Amino acid sequence: MFRRHRDFVTVPNVIGMSPSRAKREAAHAGLWLRGPEADAGPIVESDMPTGVITAQTPEAGSLIHPGSALAVWIDNDDGGGGGMREPRRPLPDPKGNKEVFDAL
Numbered sequence: 001m002f003r004r005h006r007d008f009v010t011v012p013n014v015i016g017m018s019p020s021r022a023k024r025e026a027a028h029a030g031l032w033l034r035g036p037e038a039d040a041g042p043i044v045e046s047d048m049p050t051g052v053i054t055a056q057t058p059e060a061g062s063l064i065h066p067g068s069a070l071a072v073w074i075d076n077d078d079g080g081g082g083g084m085r086e087p088r089r090p091l092p093d094p095k096g097n098k099e100v101f102d103a104l
Contacts, residue, residue, distance in 0.1 A: 007065060007066075008063040009030045009063070010029070010061060010062070010063060011056075011058050011061060011064060011070060012025045012028075012029050012031075012070075013060030014026065014053050014056055014060075014070065014072060015053050015054065015055065016052060016053065017052070017053050018051070018052065018053075019033070019043060019048050019050070020048055022053050023043060030066035030067060031064070031067070031068055031070045032068075032069055032070065033069070033070055033072055034069045034070070035071065035074075036057075036071050036072070042069075043072075049074050050076055051074045052074065053072045053073070054075045055073040056073070057070075057071045
């Protein structure tokens with residue numbers, strides 16, 4: 001649920017919601033939903049992605065002006081997560097290579 005504080009509204013928590021439900025919650029709070037790109041426009045019904053909201057900014061509970069944008073990240077489970085990133089192991093201790101550099 002959202003609250004109004006004079007010229008501000010409380011940002012709702014939309015993480016875990018479908019994009020269509022998150023859009024309704026944002027609208028109920030006086031906000032509009034957009035993608036994570038800085039220049040993204042509003043998410044409209046005809047382009048409504050499937051999936052689940054995994055992150056948002058500003059974070060839930062923040063006070064912002066009515067009519068502001070709520071940026072969301074959506075996981076549509078399309079397998080595009082990129083998997084494991086390098087390095088998988090901890091990097092070598094740079095102090096351990098001191099003798100090698102001193103010998104040069």
